[in-house]
Structures are given as C-alpha cells and as structure tokens.
Amino acid sequence: xxxxxxxxxxxxxxxxxxxxxxxxxxxxxxxxxxxxxxxxxxxxxxxxxxxxxxxxxxxxxxxxxxxxxxxxxxxxxxxxxxxxxxxxxxxxxxxxxxxxxxxxxxxxxxxxxxxxxxxxxxxxxxxxxxxxxxxxxxxxxxxxxxxxxxxxxxxxxxxxxxxxxxxxxxxxxxxxxxxxxxxxxxxxxxxxxxxxxxxxxxxxxxxxxxxxxxxxxxxxxxxxxxxxxxxxxxxxxxxxxxxxxxxxxxxxxxxxxxxxxxxxxxxxxxxxxxxxxxxxxxxxxxxxxxxxxxxxxxxxxxxxxxxxxxxxxxxxxxxxxxxxxxxxxxxxxxxxxxxxxxxxxxxxxxxxxxxxxxxxxxxxxxxxxxxxxxxxxxxxxxxxxxxxxxxxxxxxxxxxxxxxxxxx
Numbered sequence: 001x002x003x004x005x006x007x008x009x010x011x012x013x014x015x016x017x018x019x020x021x022x023x024x025x026x027x028x029x030x031x032x033x034x035x036x037x038x039x040x041x042x043x044x045x046x047x048x049x050x051x052x053x054x055x056x057x058x059x060x061x062x063x064x065x066x067x068x069x070x071x072x073x074x075x076x077x078x079x080x081x082x083x084x085x086x087x088x089x090x091x092x093x094x095x096x097x098x099x100x101x102x103x104x105x106x107x108x109x110x111x112x113x114x115x116x117x118x119x120x121x122x123x124x125x126x127x128x129x130x131x132x133x134x135x136x137x138x139x140x141x142x143x144x145x146x147x148x149x150x151x152x153x154x155x156x157x158x159x160x161x162x163x164x165x166x167x168x169x170x171x172x173x174x175x176x177x178x179x180x181x182x183x184x185x186x187x188x189x190x191x192x193x194x195x196x197x198x199x200x201x202x203x204x205x206x207x208x209x210x211x212x213x214x215x216x217x218x219x220x221x222x223x224x225x226x227x228x229x230x231x232x233x234x235x236x237x238x239x240x241x242x243x244x245x246x247x248x249x250x251x252x253x254x255x256x257x258x259x260x261x262x263x264x265x266x267x268x269x270x271x272x273x274x275x276x277x278x279x280x281x282x283x284x285x286x287x288x289x290x291x292x293x294x295x296x297x298x299x300x301x302x303x304x305x306x307x308x309x310x311x312x313x314x315x316x317x318x319x320x321x322x323x324x325x326x327x328x329x330x331x332x333x334x335x336x337x338x339x340x341x342x343x344x345x346x347x348x349x350x351x352x353x354x355x356x357x358x359x360x361x362x363x364x365x366x367x368x369x370x371x372x373x374x375x376x377x378x379x380x381x382x383x384x385x386x387x388x389x390x391x392x393x394x395x396x397x398x399x400x401x402x403x404x405x406x407x408x
Contacts, residue, residue, distance in 0.1 A: 046261025050235075054265050064231055064269060065276070068223040072277055075222070076285050079215040079342065083169040084110050087133040091118040093141040102139065102155065105181060111173040124158060134160045135170050150189075205290070205373045212285040217368040218341040220277045221361050224300075225307050225335055228270045232311030233324040235262050241320060255400045263308045263396075270304040271297070281372075290375035296368065298378060302388045303364040309395035310360070316402040335361040363388050 054060060088106070092099055106112045115133055118124040124136040136158035147153040157174050161167040183195070206213045278296070281287045289296070310331060318324035335341070338348065338356035345356050356362045363384040370376035378385060 043257035043261045046258055047264055050262055050265040054269070060231070061269075064227050065273060068227045068273060068277065069280065071223050071226070072216075072219055072280055073284070075219040076212055076216045076281075079219070080211040081165065082209070082211050083166055085113045086111060086135060086166060086170060087115040088112040088135040088137055089116050089118050089124055089127045089133040090114055091121065091124045091136065091138045094139045094143040096144040098144045098147055099139045102143075102177075102181070103137065105177050106137065106174070109173050109177065111169060128158055128160050134163070134166050205375075213287050213373060214369070215342075216281045216285050216287050217372045218339075218365045220274065220281065221303070221339075221364045221368060222332075222336055222341055223277060224270060224274060224304060225361055226332060227273060228266060228304055228307045229311040229314070229328050229331065230325065231266050231269075232262065232308045233314040233318065233328045234321055235266075236312065236315035237318050237321050237324045259312060259396060259400050262312060263305065266308050267301070267304055270308070271300065274300045274304070287372065289372050291371035292377065295378045296371045299364065299367045299371065299385065299388075302385060302392060303360060303367075306360045306388050306392035306395065309392050309399060312399045313395055313402065316399055331359075335359050338362070339365055341365055360388055360391050 090103060092103065103114065107114060112135060116127070118127060118136070121138060124138060127133050128136050138156040138158070140154065140156075143153050143155065155178075157170075159167050159170045159174075187193070187195070203209060274297070278289075278293075282289060311328065314324055314327045314331075318327055334355055337343065338345070338352050339359050339362040340356065341361070345353055345362070348356070367381050367384045367388075370381055
C-alpha cells in the first residue's frame, strides 16, 4: 500500500496473487487506493480449462471433425451444375444414315444418353411423364429427304421442364447442335472454309468450367460455420446445465477473459479443421489454389473468430442445448441460401440480398473464391476483411455485455 509520505501522483504498486479456484496467477494494479484490474483477468485459467475439457471429450472432437468432412465430400460431389448423360428416348421415323448421325451428334455432346426407343409420339410423351427420360427426340419420316433437297428439315425435342436446370441444359445443347450442323452445311454449300465472323472466348481462372472449383471453396465456409457455431453455442449452455457456471460467476475473472478463454480453444480446433478441409479440396477435388495460403488462412482466422463470437452470443441467450441448437440453425439456413454459396446474390430480391449482406459467410465465400480461384490478394478485398473483423469484434463485445447482464 502507498506510504503517506509518498506523493499520490504516479504511485503504482503491484499485487501478485494466486487464485485457488482458477489455478492461475492473477495480477491486480493499484493507482493510489483504486485497483485497476486487467480486462482479460482469468483468461489463461479459462483457456487451460477449456482445452482440458475439449481434449478429454472425444465425442465433441468426433462431431467437430467427422461430420464436416462428410459434409464437405457430400456437398462437393452433389453440387454440380454440369448436367451430363441425361436420359433420352428416341422416336426415329426416318431410319436413315443422316438421322442416325443426328442422334450421334446429340450423344457425342455427353449431355444426352439414349436409354430406349419409342414407337409413337404418345409413347415418347408417356416415357417423359413417367420419369423414364428427361428428353424425347422425334425425327420425322421426311427428315433426310428435306435435308438433301435443301429445305428446312425439322426435328422435334420434348424436354421435361419440371427441373429448370436440366431443361435449360438440354435446350442449350440442342440449339447448339442444330446451329453447328446448320452452319457446316451452309458453308459446304457456299464453298467457304471459314466463318464470316468468329468469337474466340477465353475463360479465365476455371478453363474447364468445373463445378467443384466454384462450389467447394464455398462449402468450406458453410461447413466451418456449422461446426464452430454449434461448438461454442453449446459451451456456456453446457456449463449452465452441469452447474459449473455459478462457480465461474463467483470466481475472480472478468467477463472478457471468460469469453476469450471460451473462444480460443475452438479457434485452434477450427484452424485445424480448416487445414484438413483445404487439403481435401486440393487433393480430392483437384481444385488448384492460385493465391497465397497465408492470405487464405488470415481470412479464415478472422472468419472463425466471427463465427465463434456468434455461437457464444447464442449460448448467452439459450437456456439449454436444444435451444442453442435451434437458435444456431436460424443462422445456418440463410447462410446457405443467401450468401451466394449456391445462387448468385445479384439475382435475389432486394430483401434477401440485404439479409446476405448481414452474414459473415457471404464475405468469406467471396474472399475464398477470389484467393483460391483468381489468385487475389488481401489488398484486393480489404473491405471484406474489415467487415468480417468489425462483425467479430461487435459480436464479441455483445457477448461480454450480455454475460454482464446475466451476472447482474
């Protein structure tokens, strides 16, 4: 304590004690007679405790690592816009060499595969209605005769429009085959070898237009959100259900130290999980990483911190693990549909576009795709990092304030 003969100005003393409840050293600063307590008091004790609890709970570790891996593989293979080998029924009334060549043109695109032949238009339509085929191709009996005579030779294609993705792919492929065949025949009749005009597109960053290259980086963001949010959402709830939360409340620790001590262990586990998901993306799905791994992991650290703060906020509100699970799902579903993970945000109504702008997953998916596919640097997307960091700090501060209200 300060001596009465010592000037009151700039007099500091240091008290070094040990907390038996927490098992960690505690520092308290004094300025005159008023103690100045560290804002993260008790952080190391909570950090040690959480690591001890998590590492001794193999079931929690299993559900943090194994389901995300399965989700990663399932999403990576299931989400594919490249529609190939769709079932096609053929009703060939012409039965000539030219008609069979037209059928081969459609099959060679790898979009269609012939699964059977029909004997009438009614049988063709029935096969599509019964789900036996997505496409029905009808070649009329006068097809070759009109083609050789220079007249308009028509082919009818029936397309199942109940699936817009399949119908769009079938329509575009059919129009492409028809246009290509018509152009080659017109060039042959005109005696020309080259087209009057030709567009030569160059596809950047994903020349093969593989769907996994687009979807898998987004899958990493969604899977990380599911695993990390659920994990921290259960942390304080589990303390409350086991009756240990009251012991934490009477311990000499700060709410900031408690919140940060709860987050850091799951942050380390989340980074380990992200490393495994990136390895699966690169080696299993053959997605090249064009950008810097350092930039990618820097974005992942900020993103996971934001997700963990969100999960911790849920745990300060939920009274039991069922409520924590249900409240976490409220954030999962919008992140899947409104973040641009599957559907382009530019095509969404303004209200859903606005909801997507409030989700951390939206900014991370754009960052991940830019770094992984286009080789962008963090300076190219610094706004996304600032927004993620601001979201994380705001959520973390809100968690601490809500926990203070619970203490009160």
